[in-house]
Amino acid sequence: MALIKAELLKLRTTRLWWVMLAVTIAYVLLQLGLTIGFAGQGGGPNGQPIFPGRDTVPFQELMWGLGASGALFPMILGVVMMTAEYRYQTITTTFLTTPRRERVVVAKLGAGVVVGLAFGLVVLALTAVAVAVSVPLSHGELVLSAKILRIAAGVLAVLVLYTLFGVGLGALIKNQLGAIVAAVVWVFIIEALVNAIPALRPVGKWTPAGAGSAVTNSGVDLGLGTDYLLPAWAGAVVLLGYAVLFSAVASATTIRRDIT
Amino acid sequence: MSAIEIRNLCKAFGPVRAVDGVSFTVEPATITGYLGPNGAGKTTTLRSLLGLCTADSGTALVNGQRYVELPHPLSEVGAVLEATNFHPGRTALNHLRVLCTAAQLPRERAAEALEQVGLADVADKRVLAFSLGMRQRLALATALIGHPKVLILDEPANGLDPAGIQWLRGFLRYLSHEQGAAVLVSSHVLAEVEQIVDNVVIIAKGRLVRQGSLAELVSNGDAAVRVRTTRADELVPALERAGATVERHDGFLRVSGLEAESIGQIALDAKVVLSEVAQERSDLQQVFLELTGEGQG
Numbered sequence: 001m002a003l004i005k006a007e008l009l010k011l012r013t014t015r016l017w018w019v020m021l022a023v024t025i026a027y028v029l030l031q032l033g034l035t036i037g038f039a040g041q042g043g044g045p046n047g048q049p050i051f052p053g054r055d056t057v058p059f060q061e062l063m064w065g066l067g068a069s070g071a072l073f074p075m076i077l078g079v080v081m082m083t084a085e086y087r088y089q090t091i092t093t094t095f096l097t098t099p100r101r102e103r104v105v106v107a108k109l110g111a112g113v114v115v116g117l118a119f120g121l122v123v124l125a126l127t128a129v130a131v132a133v134s135v136p137l138s139h140g141e142l143v144l145s146a147k148i149l150r151i152a153a154g155v156l157a158v159l160v161l162y163t164l165f166g167v168g169l170g171a172l173i174k175n176q177l178g179a180i181v182a183a184v185v186w187v188f189i190i191e192a193l194v195n196a197i198p199a200l201r202p203v204g205k206w207t208p209a210g211a212g213s214a215v216t217n218s219g220v221d222l223g224l225g226t227d228y229l230l231p232a233w234a235g236a237v238v239l240l241g242y243a244v245l246f247s248a249v250a251s252a253t254t255i256r257r258d259i260t
Numbered sequence: 261m262s263a264i265e266i267r268n269l270c271k272a273f274g275p276v277r278a279v280d281g282v283s284f285t286v287e288p289a290t291i292t293g294y295l296g297p298n299g300a301g302k303t304t305t306l307r308s309l310l311g312l313c314t315a316d317s318g319t320a321l322v323n324g325q326r327y328v329e330l331p332h333p334l335s336e337v338g339a340v341l342e343a344t345n346f347h348p349g350r351t352a353l354n355h356l357r358v359l360c361t362a363a364q365l366p367r368e369r370a371a372e373a374l375e376q377v378g379l380a381d382v383a384d385k386r387v388l389a390f391s392l393g394m395r396q397r398l399a400l401a402t403a404l405i406g407h408p409k410v411l412i413l414d415e416p417a418n419g420l421d422p423a424g425i426q427w428l429r430g431f432l433r434y435l436s437h438e439q440g441a442a443v444l445v446s447s448h449v450l451a452e453v454e455q456i457v458d459n460v461v462i463i464a465k466g467r468l469v470r471q472g473s474l475a476e477l478v479s480n481g482d483a484a485v486r487v488r489t490t491r492a493d494e495l496v497p498a499l500e501r502a503g504a505t506v507e508r509h510d511g512f513l514r515v516s517g518l519e520a521e522s523i524g525q526i527a528l529d530a531k532v533v534l535s536e537v538a539q540e541r542s543d544l545q546q547v548f549l550e551l552t553g554e555g556q557g
Contacts, residue, residue: 006362013354014347088347092312093402096339097362099311099328258313260304 003098003107007081008114016080021119024073028123031066032130035059039138055140063131064148065216067123067155071162072188074119076180078112078166083176092259102251105171109247112167116160123159124152154216154232161215161239162187165208168246174254201228211238261324263288263410263442264309269318271304278304280466281318286444286459288409291436293457293474294446297552301466302446303341306414310339322410334363338403340413345399348388352379352398355387359405373401378427392419400431411435413445417452429456450548464552484516485523488536498530499523512536 011017040053052058082105085091098104135142166183173179191209194200204210205228214235230238264286271279279301286292296302307313309320311327322330322337330336346355356370374380377397382390390398396419403411411432417425433456435441447453454474461471470477484507489495492513496506499515502522507514515523520537527534 002364003362006358009354009358009361010347010350013351013358014349084347089342089345090347092341092345093359094362095312096310096337097334097359099330099333256314258307260307260313 003103004110004114007107007111011077011081011111011115014084016084017077017115020073020077021122024070024119025122025126027073028067028070028126029130031069032063032127035063035066036130036134039134053140054134054138057143057145059140060131060135060143061145061148061151063134064124064127064151065155067120067127068158068212068216070119070123071159071212072184074116074159075162075166075183075187077115078163078168079170079179079183080166080176081108081112081115082167082170083174083179086174087176095259101255105167105247105251105255108167108171109164109243112163112243113160116163117156119163120156120159124155127152127155150232151216154236157236158212158215158239161236161243162208162212164243165239165246168243168250171250171255172246172253204228205230206238208239208242211235211242215239262286262321263323264412264444265319265321265324266305266309267319267321269305269308269320270316271301271308271313272316273304277466279308279315279463282463282466282468283318284461284468284471286410286442288442289436289440290458291432291443291445291453291456292459292461293450293453294444294461294463295450295453295548295552296446296448296463298448300448300463300552302448302463303414305463306339306341306412306444306446310337310341310412332363332406334359334365334406334408336406336408337410337412338406338408339411340396340399340403340416342399342414345402346387346390346395349386351384351386352390352401353383355398356401356405359402363406365406369405373405374398376404377401377431393421393424396420396424400428409441411441411443411445413443415446415448417447417449425452432456462548462551469551484514484540485518485520486536486538486540487513487515487523487527487534489513489527489532489534491532494530495527495532498526498532502526514540 035051036054039051039059040049041051052062085094094104095101132142169183170179173182187209191204191207194207195204195210195213205214210229212235214229215232217229217232229235262285267283269279269282270277282301282305294302304313308315309322309327327333327337352374353370356373357367360367360370371380371383374383377400379394379397379401382394387395387398396416416428420428432443432445436443445453457474459473460477462469488511492508496508496513499506499518502518504518505516520539524534524537
């Protein structure tokens with residue numbers, strides 16, 4: 001616990017966390033705004049709306065899942081939690097304080113859970129406000145179904161798991177810029193493609209993005225299809241698996257290397 | 261039990277044998293200078309001792325244990341390694357608070373340690389704005405945070421101005437001779453540590469070349485006589501029969517174990533002409549330069 005507290009203190013005593021939080025908020029607000037704006041408007045193949053109307057329940061379900069799109073930023077924060085130590089050579093002091101290095105990795109994962117939860121709660125609060133304002137204005141009825149609760153929990157889970165994914169990736173790559181670029185390119189370009197091309201979907205559902213979509217799957221099809229996804233729980237397990245796998249491999253390889 | 265015990269330590273980086281069979285100990289309440297030219301293997305030795313590098317063979321113990329096995333490392337060992345080990349955006353005080361939290365030390369220790377090294381005024385400044393000397397002091401505060409009885413410093417004088425070096429000397433003397441700490445301080449500049457060390461360990465190209473007390477090293481027992489002759493082949497056996505140890509160098513012999521006068525007598529008996537007989541100055545600088553092979557002449 002002391003080590004997790006120390007990791008959180010490291011984050012709080014530098015500026016990056018609130019920059020990332022601000023960017024996350026802005027990004028999720030943009031997503032919420034666009035969805036509200038395009039809700040119920042035509043554009044589908046037969047002129048029917050792509051986004052469900054604001055007075056519908058699917059609209060609310062869609063909105064509640066949007067927070068997951070902000071996962072990129074806590075993921076980057078997770079990467080930096082690890083790579084900044086190498087970049088600024090603070091890793092020396094960290095390992096002198098905690099010579100059993102795998103404990104440092106575990107503590108960073110623990111801190112990553114807290115970071116992911118904090119970001120997730122902020123994002124859900126934004127969503128709640130956006131839903132609570134937009135739905136009644138369109139004379140819809142606010143619902144808090146079991147499905148919406150599951151989606152909201154999924155958003156929390158995705159943010160936590162992506163943060164852990166970032167920590168694990170950072171441990172594995174160590175080079176800050178390299179790890180961030182790798183994370184962004186992998187999750188948001190390669191995976192987006194893999195999950196968009198039907199032939200690749202059997203692979204795509206096992207990727208972090210596919211697993212992340214599974215966790216928050218609202219069943220609202222925006223044209224890309226969601227049937228191929230894993231069940232939500234399996235998606236969470238897959239994401240957690242990546243974080244644990246990366247961290248374990250890193251603990252056995254990169255993290256063990258000499259600090260010179 | 262020695263505070264630091266290094267036994268037959270070996271560490272290679274690829275084909276380079278950075279540390280090659282080094283052994284020495286450091287006792288409580290003493291200051292040991294770990295000396296050698298740049299690249300001699302000092303840093304690798306210290307980093308292996310601190311568990312940052314994994315030695316290929318041999319042991320390096322602090323208080324009888326490997327560093328990684330120490331339950332509360334910061335309370336046993338303080339280390340000053342490089343001047344850049346700080347996040348530039350974090351304040352000095354916060355840097356130490358992180359350590360206090362991780363090592364479960366009382367919160368007040370952070371401010372106390374800053375006070376101890378004279379950085380209390382800049383506690384809330386980001387390290388970004390710190391000079392090299394201030395960073396070096398902060399590194400020392402980091403080392404002192406857990407009141408350790410063993411201090412390991414790698415080139416701590418780098419970046420310090422003369423006044424800072426003076427201050428550091430006094431501080432290390434106080435910690436060692438009055439507080440009983442075992443201090444191991446490395447340097448490639450003998451003059452930086454000559455005034456404060458009790459013992460010296462000299463390393464060159466990864467190998468130990470000399471160790472002993474400062475007094476032993478500069479004493480006459482170690483002093484040699486430099487002899488020049490064109491007929492070394494005849495003189496050397498005669499000197500060795502008389503119990504001397506002779507090192508052949510380029511153009512001269514270095515004879516130890518005999519006084520200059522006896523050497524002259526032996527040469528006369530052997531009918532060997534000497535062109536030079538000179539008592540070597542045996543100050544530590546000379547010894548250091550010769551042992552490390554940096555200053556022939």
